Amino acid sequence: RRRGRITQVVNRARTQFVGTVVREQRVFGLQIAPYTPARGIRLKRKKSDRWGEGDVVVARVLDWGTAFSPVFCEVIDRIGSGDDPRNDVQFVAQTHQLPGEFPPDVAPELARLTDQFIQQEGNRRTDLRDRRLLTIDPVGAQDHDDGISIRKLSNGWEVGVHIADVSAFVPLHSALDKEAFHRGTSVYLGDTVIPMLPEKLSAHLCSLAEGQDRLALSVLMEFDRKYRLQDWKVLPSLVRSHGFLSYQEAQKILDGEQKSPFRNDLDVLWKLARTLFRERSEWGSIDFDIPEPRIELAESGIPHTISHRERLNSHRIVEECMLLANRLIAERFGGKDGEFPFLYRIHEKPDEERMADFSRLLARLGVVPDRPELLTTPASVRDVLLKVEDSPHRNLIESLALRSMAKARYGTVAAGHFGLAFTHYTHFTSPIRRYPDLVVHRLVKAGIREETYPYDVSQLASVADWCSSREEIALKAERDYIKRKQLRWLNEQVDEVFPGVISGVIAAGIFVQLDESLAEGLVPAATLGPEFVLDEERYCWSNRKGKVTYTLGDPVQVRVVSVDLRRQRANFHLIAG
Incomplete structure (x- = not known):
């Protein structure tokens, strides 16, 4: 691989740090994760300051120093004790500079938005309140962006995907719009939401709450008896949710474990979802099923359990309906040849070098021969993942496949979505929590009414x-929060033994991800013994005789040795045998 060295810093990405105050004699410093620069970060302290050793603080850079002298900062905010798990949300929010309270200039606009406005606007729309609209969301959710309805026709079914019409409440260039654009997306840190829209809109007036009249954009799709799409349309509507189910409740109804007036609706929707999934699989769509941690917190803020978040058939129903609606909207309103200004969700073809690395790894694991030229289409990647469905390496390979691909982003050219194998795709179905969806709603309404488009291409x-960058920040913040809580949990498990899988092999040692909690820690190379050496080509550590190897993807048992919450690291010890 090519290597280089930095000759000049042209522009600093940030002007402040969030970290833990440390003290060496009379000198105060700042420790940041994952690494504090070797030259150190010094804190200037005034007599009036009320922070001390062990506190988590926000510090502004005063002087970047040189390559050999420390960075000097002043503390501008004290978050609290770094040992208190209840400060984790604020720590992550400050680290990623997430927005706080909404600015005062949105208040007058919010005051004018009432239920009366919904009735007035609803009178000018198609009344779809007779449709049996059902919302399916996580337990405790209040920002219901989407609902699904199903109605029997003489020759098949009408399926409605009804999306909250946020654009009716948030005019372009208004104070609400400017703030929503600045935020870009809602951020979910456990049970805490840093919303894109004020609560009056996100949890009330826009949300498709049960029994309430709401404004929506409804995609009405007609399917024949074999669930083949025959026709569809999208229109501004007035809707009313007839019920809310959590994903778990919907699954129990599908399994016959719980009675519900929506039983028949869910049965038909599940048949539709299976048909839609089979259809896009034939096109080559990749179905990633990477486990996510489900964290349950005690009152102290420390997790009492961390488990896999199960992917249910009820999830698939919602996923398939939303994927279809997003694709249809992109195809029609972007134009087959991209002749109209539009905002697409793009996932480009993977970089050849990264796919070559992935191919070599697959060969080492004995999945397929090392032939990267065979991994150039979505279908070829999908076929590899199908081969490892029952393999102990499945989760690792799916994660590595995802890392090998380009990041999805927003763009104005219909460059397609590699992972889904769609030529046209957009985000239309979550305007309460994603700004791009709000933009697409405005474009769709302009197209329906044959009005001038509210945006030009530039x-x-x-x-x-901007929205691609805000999404990346949100994802990093959410991952950091999960990692902090996993480390809090690991800190309570010191000396306990857990099964896991080798998730990384580097010069410093072996990374192991625990099976159930998905928490990760390092087995330092020094603890393996002097006879072990790193074999980068084979993704393993092995002893010099080659009789014992620890290879990427191997199942292992580890003991939790220590956890450094300040540096955000955990150390494991490998249990032999």
């Missing part, structure tokens, strides 16, 4: 770039 390109 404006949409700016929206695409």
Whole structure:
């Protein structure tokens, strides 16, 4: 691999740090995760300061120093004790500079938005309140972006995907719109939501709450008896949710374990979802099923359990309906040849070098021969993942496949979505929590009414770039929060033994991800013994005789040795045998 060295810092990405105060004699410093620069970060302290050793603080850079002298900062905010798990949300929010309270200029606009506005606007729309609209969301959710309805026709079914019409409440260039654009997306840190829209909109007036009249954009799709799409349309509507189910409740109804007036609706929707999934699988769509941690917190803020978040058939119903609606909207309103200004969700073809690395790894694991030229289409990647469905390496290989691919982003050119194998795709179904969906709603309404488009291509390109960057920040913040809580849990498990899988092999040692909690820690190379050496080509550590190897993907048992919450690291010890 090519190597280089930094000759000049042209621009600093940030001007402040969030970290833990440390003290060496009379000198205060700041420790940041994952690594504090070797030259150190010094804190200037005034007599009036009320922070001390062990506190988590926000510090502004005063002087970047040199390559050999420390960075000097001043503390501008004290979050609290770094040992208190209840400060984790604020720590992550400050680290990623997530927005706090909404600015005062949105208040007058919010005051004008009432239920009366919904009735007035609803009178000018198609009344679909007779449709048996059902929302299916996580337990405790309040921001219901979407609902699904199903109605029997003489020759098949009408399926409705009804999406909250946020654009009716948030005019372009209004104070609400400017703030929503600045935030870009809602951020979910456990049970805490940092919303894109104020609660009055996100949890009330826009949310498709049960029994309430709401404004929506409804995609009405007609399917024949074999669930083949025959026709569809999208229209501004007035809807009413007839019921809310959690994913778990919906699954119990599908399994016959719980009675519900929506039983028949769910049965038909499950048949539709299976048909839609089979259809896009034939096109080559990749179905990633990477486990996510489900964290249950005690009052102390420390997790009492961490388990896999199970993917249910009820999840698949919602997924398939939303994927179809997003694809249809992109195809129609972007134009087959991209002749209209539009905002797409793009997932480009993977980089050849990264796929070559992935191919070599698959060969080492004995999955397929090392032939990267065979991994150039979505269908070829899908086929590899199908081969490892029952393999102990499945989760690892799916994660590595995902890392080998380009990041999905927003753009103004219909470049397609590699992972889904769609030529046109957009985000239309979550306007309460994603700004791009709000933009697409405005474009769709302009197209329906044959009005002038509210954006030109250059404006949409700016929206695409900004929202892609905000999404990346949100994902990093959510991952950091999960990692902090996993480390809090691991800190309670010191000396306990857990099964896991080798998830990384580097010069410093072996990373192991635990099976159930998905928490990760390092087995330091020094603890393996002097006879072990790193074999980068084979993704393993082995002893010099080659009789014992620890290879990427191997199942292992580890003991939790220590957890450093300040540096955000955990150390494991490998249990022999």
